[in-house]
Amino acid sequence: MTARQRLEKAFAHAPVLPLTQESRYALISDCHRGAGNSNDNFLKNQHLYFAALEHYYKQGYTCIELGDGDELWENRSMEPILEAHKDAFWLLSRFYRENRLYLLYGNHDIIKKSPKKIRKYFTSYTCPSGKRRLPLFPGVVFHSGLILKDQMGKKDICLTHGHQADFLNSRLWPLSRFLVRYLWGPAERMGVLDPTSAAKNNKRKRRIEKKFTQWARQEDCILITGHTHRPMIGTARAPYCNTGSCVHPRCITCIEIQRRCLTLVKWTMDVRLDQSLYVARQELAAPVCIDSFTPDIFPKPPETDRCR
DSSP states (O other): OOHHHHHHHHTHHHTTTEEOOTEEEEEEEEBBBBOOSSOOGGGGGGGHHHHHHHHHHHHTOOOEEEEOOBBBBTOOOOOHHHTTTTHHHHHHHHHHTOOEEEEEEEEEGGGGOOOHHHHHHSEEEETTTSSSEEEEEEEEEEHHHHHHHESSSSEEEEOOOOGGGGGHTTTHHHHHHIIIIIIIHHTTTTTTOTOOOOOOOOHHHHHHHHHHHHHHHHHTSSSESSOOOOOOOOOSSEEEEEOSSOOOEEEEEEEEETTTEEEEEEEEEOOOOOOEEEEEEESSSOOGGGGGOOOOSOOOOOOOTTTT
């Protein structure tokens, strides 16, 4: 099965959500929530993540997590992850109760496509006070893809994690998980980078991003993924975007969709004039309207008479 076929399969039964002038979506990916130990790359940014989610909750956004939300290659179970990040799951459950949360799975949490695992881990959780169990995501389904249908008829937005374009992390994911869990995970603590990770290998990043761009152009849509951890907003010639991740050294990045425009945003710590710290939202680029992704903005080449 080719990368194109795997991407097509991801959207074969994907839910469709409306994209209108009033729609507000926050696209977040690659949180890699861990068990709260030294291997938990999410731990250092958990306060930024919570502040961002709280902002989106108050502003009426629908939150869409594009996979690899939880680190289930290095960790065998969700239980220590739920325990370590109760506050984050409490806030996510509030989105879910209001039908404002959609969850996709990636390669690092691919077990979420199993109904048995969902019933075991995602039905309820221990509340932050630790006194009782509360509903988490009862009845949840983790999807491989999701489509935002543009009501203006311009460009639909296709959302998926992105591991489908990466053979090692899609077809051979059990092998990759074994290597991460028993070889590259321990080696990372000694400063050795995982060569199987698209997020840490620039050559593989470029190869995968090229596949994404080709697929989006062929399907005449805007494709948004995570997986490579490299945040970007595409163009009409290259209609591929990436949310980035929540495990950058000093920030988290995401894509906001509001008034049919895409905005690449980072959340980071900043300092006021009185030297107090606060969580700041910063736009990495000006909002890009979906209409600007249409190919007819380019002038057509002049017609030539080949008989002359």
